[in-house]
Every structure is written in C-alpha cells, then in structure tokens.
Amino acid sequence: MTLTVTDLTISRGGIPVLEGLHFTLEAGRALVLRGPNGVGKTTLLRTIAGLQPPVSGDVDAPPESMAYAAHSDGLKATLSVAENLAFWADVFGTKSIEAALDGFKLRELMDRPAGGLSAGQKRRLGLARLLVTGRPIWILDEPTVSLDVESVALFANAVRAHLAGGGSALIATHIDLGLEADVFDVGPYRAKATSNHDSFSGDFDEGFL
Amino acid sequence: MMPDLGKYADAVLSSYVVSIALLVILVGMSLRASRKARAELQKLEDRRRG
Amino acid sequence: MIALVVRDLRLAMRAGGGFGLGLAFFLIVTVLVPFGVGPESTLLSKIAPGILWIGALLACLLSLDRIFALDWEDGSLDLLATSPLPMEGVVSIKALAHWVTTGLPLCLSAPLFGVLLHLPDQGHKWVVLSLLIGTPALSVIGTFGSALTVGLKRGGLLLSLLVLPLYVPTLIFGAEVARRGIEGLSTATPLLMLGGITFGTIALLPFASALVLRVNLR
Amino acid sequence: MGSFWEYANPVKFTRMAETVLPWVSILATVTLVVGLVWGFFFTPDDYRQGSTVKIIYIHVPAALMAINVWFMMLVTSLVWLIRRHHVSALAAKAAAPVGAIMTVIALATGAIWGQPMWGTWWEWDPRLTSFLILFLFYLGYMALWEAIDNPDTAADLTAVLCIVGSVFAVLSRYAVNFWNQGLHQGASLSLDKEENVADVFSTPLYIAMAGFVLLFIALVFLRTRTEIYKRRASALLARERLG
Numbered sequence: 001m002t003l004t005v006t007d008l009t010i011s012r013g014g015i016p017v018l019e020g021l022h023f024t025l026e027a028g029r030a031l032v033l034r035g036p037n038g039v040g041k042t043t044l045l046r047t048i049a050g051l052q053p054p055v056s057g058d059v060d061a062p063p064e065s066m067a068y069a070a071h072s073d074g075l076k077a078t079l080s081v082a083e084n085l086a087f088w089a090d091v092f093g094t095k096s097i098e099a100a101l102d103g104f105k106l107r108e109l110m111d112r113p114a115g116g117l118s119a120g121q122k123r124r125l126g127l128a129r130l131l132v133t134g135r136p137i138w139i140l141d142e143p144t145v146s147l148d149v150e151s152v153a154l155f156a157n158a159v160r161a162h163l164a165g166g167g168s169a170l171i172a173t174h175i176d177l178g179l180e181a182d183v184f185d186v187g188p189y190r191a192k193a194t195s196n197h198d199s200f201s202g203d204f205d206e207g208f209l
Numbered sequence: 210m211m212p213d214l215g216k217y218a219d220a221v222l223s224s225y226v227v228s229i230a231l232l233v234i235l236v237g238m239s240l241r242a243s244r245k246a247r248a249e250l251q252k253l254e255d256r257r258r259g
Numbered sequence: 260m261i262a263l264v265v266r267d268l269r270l271a272m273r274a275g276g277g278f279g280l281g282l283a284f285f286l287i288v289t290v291l292v293p294f295g296v297g298p299e300s301t302l303l304s305k306i307a308p309g310i311l312w313i314g315a316l317l318a319c320l321l322s323l324d325r326i327f328a329l330d331w332e333d334g335s336l337d338l339l340a341t342s343p344l345p346m347e348g349v350v351s352i353k354a355l356a357h358w359v360t361t362g363l364p365l366c367l368s369a370p371l372f373g374v375l376l377h378l379p380d381q382g383h384k385w386v387v388l389s390l391l392i393g394t395p396a397l398s399v400i401g402t403f404g405s406a407l408t409v410g411l412k413r414g415g416l417l418l419s420l421l422v423l424p425l426y427v428p429t430l431i432f433g434a435e436v437a438r439r440g441i442e443g444l445s446t447a448t449p450l451l452m453l454g455g456i457t458f459g460t461i462a463l464l465p466f467a468s469a470l471v472l473r474v475n476l477r
Numbered sequence: 478m479g480s481f482w483e484y485a486n487p488v489k490f491t492r493m494a495e496t497v498l499p500w501v502s503i504l505a506t507v508t509l510v511v512g513l514v515w516g517f518f519f520t521p522d523d524y525r526q527g528s529t530v531k532i533i534y535i536h537v538p539a540a541l542m543a544i545n546v547w548f549m550m551l552v553t554s555l556v557w558l559i560r561r562h563h564v565s566a567l568a569a570k571a572a573a574p575v576g577a578i579m580t581v582i583a584l585a586t587g588a589i590w591g592q593p594m595w596g597t598w599w600e601w602d603p604r605l606t607s608f609l610i611l612f613l614f615y616l617g618y619m620a621l622w623e624a625i626d627n628p629d630t631a632a633d634l635t636a637v638l639c640i641v642g643s644v645f646a647v648l649s650r651y652a653v654n655f656w657n658q659g660l661h662q663g664a665s666l667s668l669d670k671e672e673n674v675a676d677v678f679s680t681p682l683y684i685a686m687a688g689f690v691l692l693f694i695a696l697v698f699l700r701t702r703t704e705i706y707k708r709r710a711s712a713l714l715a716r717e718r719l720g
Contacts, residue, residue, distance in 0.1 A: 046337075046477075049341050050340075050341060051337060051340055051341065051476050051477065052476075052477045053477075064343055066341065067341070068337065068338065068341045069338075070334055070337055071334070072332070072333050073333070073334060074330075074333055074334040074335035074337070074338040074339075076266070076270060076333070076335070078270060078273035078274055079266070079269065079270070079273070083266075083269070086262075087262050087263075087265075087266045088338075088342075090261075090262030091262055091263070091339070091342050091343070091344060092342060092343065093343065129338075133342075
C-alpha cells in the first residue's frame with residue numbers, strides 16, 4: 001500500500017508551480033507537507049488524488065486505494081449525519097458505519113441534520129467519512145481548519161489509529177498534530193522560470209506553460 | 210459604367226454594402242487586435258530581458 | 260449508483276424546491292401565453308402543443324444549473340470523482356434525477372395545463388407521449404450543458420445560450436408529434452426521430468459530460 | 478520541410494505565419510476583387526430574377542465558408558483533444574469569429590435576396606433557418622471561450638462543445654427540413670445555386686469562392702498569431718507574479 005511519487009511536475013492555471021517532486025509514503029507512516037501558502041500544496045494533493053493530470057512524472061499507488069478530503073467535506077445539510085455516512089458507505093461499498101460513528105463520537109448526533117452541526121462537528125463528520133471509505137491512503141488538505149484543540153486531538157488519535165491499522169496519510173497542514181510523521185517541505189521544488197533567453201527561441205512551447 | 214440593376218438595385222447594392230462592410234470590420238478588428246497583442250508582448254519581453 | 264439516485268431524490272424532496280420549481284414555471288409560462296396572444300380559443304388550441312413543449316423545455320432549462328452547482332459548492336463532486344463510481348455513471352444518474360424531479364412532473368401535468376390552452380381532447384395523449392419520450396433528452400443534454408458550465412462565473416446565462424441550440428431538434432420533433440397527433444396525421448416519422456434523438460443522447464452524451472466534468476474539476 | 482505536425486510548435490507557426498501572411502493577404506484581396514467585380518459588373522441579369530442574381534457572388538461563398546469554418550474548427554478541436562497541440566486549439570478560437578461573420582453575411586444576403594420573391598424580409602426557409610441555428614452555435618462557442626480563464630481548460634471545454642455541437646447542427650439541419658418542407662418544396666430558386674448556375678455566372682462565382690477561402694486563411698493565420706502572442710503574454714505575466 002505504498003504511494004510513490006517520482007519526478008512529478010504539476011501546473012495550476014496552465015502555469016507550472018512545482019517540479020521534480022520525489023517521495024514515497026510507506027504503509028503505517030504519515031507524511032506532512034509543509035510550504036508557504038499558495039505554493040501549490042492543494043494542487044499537489046489533487047494531482048496525487050487523480051483529480052488533475054500531472055504535467056510530467058508519475059504517481060503510482062494501488063488502484064482504488066486513495067481517499068481525498070479537502071476543506072469542504074461534501075456534507076449535505078438537509079441529510080442527517082447517519083444518512084450522509086450511509087450514502088458514502090454505499091458509494092464505497094463498505095458494510096457498516098458503526099465504526100465511523102464511534103471513532104468520531106458521532107453516535108448521539110446520528111439523527112441530527114448535518115446543517116445543524118457546529119464547524120467542529122462537521123469536520124468530525126467529514127473525517128468519519130474517510131473511515132467509511134475504507135481506503136488505506138488518506139490524502140488530507142488542511143484537515144484541522146476550524147477545529148478546536150479537543151477536536152484536533154481527536155483527529156490525531158483517529159489518524160494514529162488509521163496508521164496503526166496499516167494505513168497511511170499524506171497531510172498538508174500548518175498545525176503540529178503531535179503525530180510521529182516525516183515532514184516534506186515543497187518550498188525548494190518551486191518551478192523555476194525557464195532559463196531566460198529571447199522569447200522566440202525553440203522551446204517556445206514550454207514558454208507557454 | 211454602373212450596370213443597370215433595374216428594380217432590384219437597392220437589394221443588390223444593400224447586400225454588397227452590408228457584406229463588404231462586415232468583412233472590412235472583421236479584418237480591421239483582427240489587425241487591431243494583432244497590433245495590440247504584439248505591442249503588449251513586446252513590452253513584457255523587454256521588461257523580462259531588460 | 261442506486262445510492263446516488265436515492266440521495267438526490269431525497270435531497271430534492273427535502274429541499275422542497277426540486278419538484279415545485281419546474282412545475283410552477285411551466286404553469287406561469289402557460290398562463291402568460293393567453294395574456295400575450297389573446298384569449299380566443301381557436302388560436303390558442305392551434306398553438307397549444309407548441310406552447311406546452313416550449314414551456315416544458317424552458318422549465319427544464321431553468322433547473323439545469325442546480326444539477327451540479329450544489330455538489331460543486333460543498334465538495335461532493337471532488338469526492339465523487341475519487342470514488343469507485345465512474346463519472347459517466349454519476350452524470351447519467353444526475354440526468355435521471357433531474358428528469359424525475361423536473362421532466363416527469365411536466366409530462367404528468369401537461370394535460371392539466373393543456374386545458375388552459377384549449378388543447379383539443381385527442382391532443383392530450385399525444386402531448387404527454389411526446390413529452391415522455393422527449394424530456395429525457397432535454398435532461399441529458401441539459402446535464403451536459405450543466406457539466407460544461409459548472410464553476411464558471413455567471414454560468415447560468417451561458418448555460419442557456421449553449422443548451423438552447425442543442426434543444427432545437429427535440430423541440431421540433433416533439434411539437435411535430437403533438438401537432439400531427441391532433442390533426443390525425445400519421446405521427447410515425449417524428450416519433451421515431453424523437454425517440455432516436457433521446458436514445459442517442461442517453462447512450463452517447465454521458466461520455467462527453469463526464470469528460471467535461473473531469474476537466475472542470477481540475 | 479518536416480511533418481505537418483511541426484507547425485504545432487507555436488514558434489515555428491509564428492515564423493511561418495509571418496512569412497506567409499503578406500502573400501496570402503495580397504492573393505486573397507486580388508482574388509476577391511476580381512471575383513466580385515467580374516460578377517457585379519460583367520455578368521448579365523438572370524431572365525427570371527433580374528439583377529438579384531448578382532447577390533450569389535457573396536451569398537454562396539459566405540454560406541459555404543460558414544459551414545466549412547465550423548468543420549475546420551471541428552478538425553482543430555479533435556487535433557487539440559488527441560494530440561494536445563496548443564496552436565490547433567488557438568486556431569479554432571481564432572476561426573470562430575470569422576465563421577460567425579460569414580454566417581451573418583450568408584443570412585443577410587439570403588434574406589435580402591429572397592425579399593423580392595417572398596415579399597418579406599425574413600422567411601423561415603429551411604436553409605436560412607439552419608444558418609440561423611449555426612450562428613447560435615458560433616455565439617455559444619465564442620461565449621464559452623470568454624467565460625473561462627484557464628487557457629487549457631477553455632480549449633478542452635470548447636473542443637468538446639464543438640464536437641457535440643456539430644452532431645446537433647447536422648440533426649437540426651434535418652429537423653428544420655422536416656419542420657418546414659411545406660413552404661418551399663417547389664422553389665425553383667434554390668439558394669445554393671451551384672447545380673443550376675449557367676456557366677456565364679459560374680466562373681466569377683468560383684473566383685469569388687476562392688477569394689473567400691483565401692481571406693479566411695489569411696484571417697486565421699493573423700488571428701491565431703494574435704492568440705499566440707496573448708497566450709505568451711499572459712504566461713509571462715503569471716511568471717512575473719510567481720516571482
């Protein structure tokens with residue numbers, strides 16, 4: 001269940017932002033992505049999750065093994081917590097949502113419409129959804145946004161449990177989660193401007209990107 | 210020299226005038242856009258190399 | 260797949276807006292026509308099938324941009340794209356959900372509104388039949404337009420401009436079936452064409468919609 | 478001269494366009510002037526419809542161009558989707574306004590031409606109506622290009638729209654024929670005149686057609702080069718912001 005990224009170049013709005021990325025994520029390990037805002041962490045995560053084709057290089061992981069979660073959790077306000085989780089369970093073909101409900105203390109909120117939850121509770125439901133997917137590799141983009149300390153701890157425990165279970169997690173975040181995780185700083189991989197020579201040179205096509 | 214267009218003169222003339230006018234506008238706008246884009250690019254290229 | 264249909268229908272019912280919006284708009288269009296065209300019945304009954312078809316078409320058009328907009332805003336589209344469901348499936352299900360919440364009610368209510376327009380009696384069954392066959396095409400084509408413009412600024416206006424020309428064949432054949440049915444002429448050819456377009460779009464368009472949705476999710 | 482695909486590289490295309498453009502424009506102007514002048518001044522009136530026959534020297538070429546430009550856009554869209562050549566996508570974007578103007582010309586001249594015979598300015602004749610629908614397709618296509626910022630996404634979306642649009646344009650063509658065959662079944666005056674044009678009319682007509690094609694080629698080269706400049710400028714601007 002390892003995720004390996006080799007010589008990856010990604011672009012945003014047609015312009016390359018990061019290039020030459022190399023790293024691997026073994027089962028049972030967590031990797032935190034560091035880097036200034038806007039450097040392209042979100043674009044990197046979306047490319048790895050397969051939402052966006054890379055410019056070059058490749059991302060290889062076993063098929064159907066990645067679960068992606070961004071800031072917005074894809075929760076339907078008019079559906080109850082249980083209905084939201086049940087829907088994603090059906091989509092990903094997992095049998096029951098009990099483990100997810102207990103894992104994130106959502107048992108007593110089961111029948112409340114997702115719209116009525118606090119930001120922290122919504123995040124917990126979003127993360128519970130991750131559990132329901134049953135996918136080993138978690139790709140998380142700023143998962144602890146708008147979470148209070150107590151929920152962040154809850155989140156860290158959930159990730160720890162996931163790692164203990166042989167899963168792995170690639171997390172872009174600024175907050176120290178207290179996880180024993182390797183850190184990968186994307187700063188140095190920023191795409192450098194093509195070497196400047198006159199505008200109508202041979203590699204104009206690259207000059208486009 | 211002007212051919213005798215008979216009673217359809219205004220129809221024939223108006224269709225020629227309308228069409229030629231549209232073509233001239235199209236060519237004119239294309240040329241103007243080309244000049245503007247080339248100038249803009251030249252400015253950026255100089256700034257980059259300057 | 261089924262889970263998505265069930266969820267979408269439940270959302271439509273819970274939100275309440277789903278079913279009512281298309282129908283209300285259809286009623287408004289049908290009521291407005293006599294104000295514009297005049298109340299005398301010979302004229303109204305002559306144009307009734309066309310008006311019902313145009314009303315149904317506009318009602319479909321109206322609710323198109325909501326197909327993906329809600330899932331786009333709360334991130335569900337990203338999650339669906341990384342789920343085992345193929346995008347072609349997701350798009351077809353969205354079209355089906357749109358048809359059930361908008362297309363079907365239009366077909367069932369058409370006779371009622373037909374009465375307002377003095378639709379001749381034998382016309383009712385032909386209008387309903389042509390709408391039943393034609394509205395799925397409107398939903399599938401509309402879903403393509405909606406996928407094309409999801410996430411774009413002022414996408415709604417653009418969506419109408421893109422989708423209306425694509426609706427022309429369905430409108431022409433659909434209204435033709437209704438008109439010929441009323442006049443007692445044989446409706447075979449327009450019916451076959453209408454069915455051909457509907458099944459053709461159902462079979463082929465989801466691939467284009469899925470491709471376009473993936474591009475928009477980048 | 479290397480394979481045709483070599484012109485997919487914007488630099489080579491721009492250099493080629495720079496050398497070819499002056500010649501094509503001169504050739505286009507000359508051919509157009511000769512065709513139109515010959516047709517307008519030196520052809521007799523048609524015994525049936527009098528001098529309105531002179532309108533064919535604009536209407537027929539413009540109508541043909543309106544359809545062929547869309548077909549060219551279809552081909553370039555396919556080339557973009559399959560081989561990912563930027564120039565191909567930009568050529569499609571460049572060609573669209575030319576096609577739209579050609580459609581407007583075809584519509585205007587068709588309506589003016591039919592006016593004496595039909596007695597009204599606009600007639601829902603199947604051919605004229607399908608040009609009207611084609612014009613809506615052009616509008617939608619151009620509007621979609623403007624609505625999207627990311628150039629690659631715009632190219633992909635417009636390419637798919639062009640392909641889907643082409644299928645529906647053909648469908649509309651038959652639907653419109655079906656919808657209105659009553660009125661013009663026996664129209665002796667068929668608007669697309671190639672088949673029954675006496676040869677005294679046809680030579681200037683072919684020249685005019687060639688003129689329109691050359692004009693289109695010149696405009697597409699010019700406008701594609703402009704799109705390449707704009708694309709390059711926005712790339713440089715973005716790079717500057719990236720710092």
